[in-house]
Amino acid sequence: MRALLLALALAACAAAEAPAPAETPPVAEPPIAVTEPAAPPAPATLTLNCAGAFTQGGVALCRTLPGAAIAVDGVASGQADAQGWAVIGFNREHGAEGVVTARAHGASTSATYPIAPREFDIQRVDGLPQQTVTPTDPAVLERIAREAALKREAFASLADMEGFLDGFILPIEGGRVSGRWGNQRILNGTPSTPHFGYDIAAPTGTPIRAPAAGVVTLANPDMHYEGGLVFIDHGQGLITMYLHMSRLDVNVGDRVEQGQVIGAVGSSGRATGPHLCWRMRWRERQLDPSVAVEGLAAARAELLVAN
Numbered sequence: 001m002r003a004l005l006l007a008l009a010l011a012a013c014a015a016a017e018a019p020a021p022a023e024t025p026p027v028a029e030p031p032i033a034v035t036e037p038a039a040p041p042a043p044a045t046l047t048l049n050c051a052g053a054f055t056q057g058g059v060a061l062c063r064t065l066p067g068a069a070i071a072v073d074g075v076a077s078g079q080a081d082a083q084g085w086a087v088i089g090f091n092r093e094h095g096a097e098g099v100v101t102a103r104a105h106g107a108s109t110s111a112t113y114p115i116a117p118r119e120f121d122i123q124r125v126d127g128l129p130q131q132t133v134t135p136t137d138p139a140v141l142e143r144i145a146r147e148a149a150l151k152r153e154a155f156a157s158l159a160d161m162e163g164f165l166d167g168f169i170l171p172i173e174g175g176r177v178s179g180r181w182g183n184q185r186i187l188n189g190t191p192s193t194p195h196f197g198y199d200i201a202a203p204t205g206t207p208i209r210a211p212a213a214g215v216v217t218l219a220n221p222d223m224h225y226e227g228g229l230v231f232i233d234h235g236q237g238l239i240t241m242y243l244h245m246s247r248l249d250v251n252v253g254d255r256v257e258q259g260q261v262i263g264a265v266g267s268s269g270r271a272t273g274p275h276l277c278w279r280m281r282w283r284e285r286q287l288d289p290s291v292a293v294e295g296l297a298a299a300r301a302e303l304l305v306a307n
Contacts, residue, residue, distance in 0.1 A: 044065055046064065046065055046068065046102060046103075046104050046105070046107045046108070046109050047063075047064060047065070047109065048062060048063075048064045048068075048100065048101075048102040048109050048110070048111050049062065049063050049064075049111075049303055049306050050062040050063075050088065050100055050111060050113065050303075051298075051299040051302040051303050051306075052088075052295055052296060052299040053291040053292075053295050054090070054098065054113045054114060054115055054116060055090070055115060055116040055117075055118060055291065056090060056091070056092050056093070056094050056115060056116070056117060056118045056182070057089075057090065057091065057092050057118065057181060057182055057286070057287050057288035057291065058089065058090050058115070058116075058287070058288065058291050059087065059088070059089045059090075059238070059280070059282065059287050059288075059291060059292050059295070059296065060087070060088050060089070060299060061085060061086070061087055061088075061164075061165075061296060061299040061300055061303060062080070062085070062086045062087075062088055062100060062102070062303075063080075063084050063085060063086075063303045063306070064080050064084050064086065064102040064104070064109075065080065065084055065102065065104045065105075066080060066081065066082050066083060066084045067079055067080060067082070067104065068080045068084070068086075068102040068103060068104035069102070069103045069104065070086045070088065070100070070101070070102055071100070071101040071103075072088050072089075072090075072098065072099070072100055072101075073098060073099055074099070074101075077283055078158070078236050078237060078283070080102070081162055081235075081236070085162055085165060085300075086102075086236065087164050087235070087236050087238050087282065087296075088100060088282070089238075089280075089282040089283075089285050089287045090115055090285070090287075091285040091286060091287075092118075092120075092182050092194060092196075092286060094115050095115065096114065096115060096117070097112055097113065097114060097115060098112070098113050098114075098115045099111070099112050099113075100112075100113065118182065120180075120182045120183050120184060120194065121180065121183045121184070122183065122184045122185075122186065123179060123183040123184065123185055123186070123195060124185075124186045125185060125186070125187050125188075125272065126187075126188055126189070126272075127188075127272050128187055128188050128270055128272060129270070130188060132224065132225060132269070132270035133187045133188045133190055133192070133270075134188075134190060135224075140224065143224050144224055144225070147220075147223050147224055147225075150218060150220065151218065151231075153218075154217040154218035154231045154239070155217075155231075155239060155281060155284075157215070157217040157231075157233040157237070157239065158233070158235075158236065158237050159214065159215040159217075159233040159234070159235050160235070161213065161214070161215065161234070161235040162234075162235045162236070163212040163213035163214045163234035163235050163258070164212055164234045164235055164236070164238050164292075164296055165296070165300055166212055166213065166258060166297065167212065167292075167293075167294055167295070167296045167297025167298075167300070168211040168212050168289070168292040168293045168294070168295075168296060168297075169209070169211050169212070169258060169259065169293065169294075170200075170211065170293055171200075171208050171209050171210070171211050171242065171276060171278055172200045172202050172206060172207075172208060172209070172265065172276055173207075173209075174202065174206075175200040175201060175202035175206065175275075175276070176200065176201045176202070177198070177199065177200060177201075178199045178200065178201040178275055179195060179197060179198070179199030179275075179277070180195075180198065180199075181195070181196060181197065181198045181288040181289070181290060182194055182195065182196070182288065183195045196279055196281075196286040197243065197277035197278060197279045198277075198278045198279070198288065198289050198290045199275050199276070199277050199278075200275060200276045200278065201273065201274065201275040202265045202274065202275065202276065203265065203274060204246050204264070204265055204266055204267065204274040205246060205247070205264045205265065205266075206264060206265040206274075206276075207261045207263075207264055207265075208242055208245065208261065208262055208263050208264060208265060208276055209258075209259050209260060209261055209262065210232060210256040210257065210258060210259065210260045210262050211240065211258065211289070211292075211293070212232075212234050212240075212258050213234065213255070213256065213257050213258050214232035214233050214234040214235070214240070214255070214256055215232065215233050215253070215254070215255050215256075216230060216231065216232055216233075216250045216251065216252055216253060216254045216255075216256060216262075217231045217232070217233045217239065217252060218230065218231035218252060219231075219248050219250055219251050219252050219254075220248075221245075221248050221268075222268070223269060224269065225269050225270050226241075226243040226244065226268075226269045226270075226277075227243065227244045227245065227266060227267070227268020227269025227270075227271065228243075228244065228245030228246060228247070228248055228263065228266055228268050228269075229241065229242065229243055229245065229269075230242045230245065230248060230250060230262055230263060232256060232262070236282075237282055237283045238280070238281075238282045239280070239281050239282070240278065240279065240280050240281075240289055241277075241278070241279040241280070241281070242262065242263065242276060242277075242278060242279075243269060243271075243276070243277035243278075243279070244265070244266050244267055244268050244269050244271045244274075244275060244276065244277055245263045245264060245265065245266050245268065245276075246263075246264050246265060246266025246267070246268060246274075247263050247264040247266070248262070248263045249261055249262055249263050249264075250262045250263065278290075280292065
């Protein structure tokens, strides 16, 4: 028994003296990468360049930062599109200088342009129905008020497009210019407001073409003053009007392309013979549509070179 106990004691002692197994070294974890936040891009420099007809009744194009707010003579006038284009205009009574301002990202820049004066003739027109000159019939006055509301709604359109960038063509092939824009009118011997149309005399039924792409915002075959009437919004509130039409080939909401026939010449409404009264308006400013013919396309080309 004593021998057995001695053997067990020696075995326990030998086990106690045996070296401990080596520990496995810890696996080093990769360092955590720290990414510095990217610096915000520097804001683009605000620039402003304009080209076109700088004249009373003129229309022009400007190029600036996309989305920049535009003002003409201190009056807010919309904003530039996604490519930085903006259309502007100057009314008949505009003074010697026009100031265009662009604002974006807390900055602003302005450019001043000389506005060329124009001389306007006095034009006498006789033989008109008197109710289209000095209306007194309550029913006629009510109709005029109702139609004025329709026109105000159509003028408020701001189509999301830039049909004006392709320039304008004449809405009639051939014809004879029978009335210039801005002339003072005397109707049946009564002084009237200036004539804000560019008149082209042509036979009844002559096709009328859209001078530029746009969206139809008014199409009415029988207005008191205008007879058959169509409005086209070419974008940014630049709207053209077509009066005295004998036939309408478009409806409100239609999108038209440059050169598309929208109707035909007539003598409806306040007219003494078949002709097209072609008008242009931009944000409550009456403009001369004839200066837009080819002029806007040339302005765009000039600004593309400048920018």
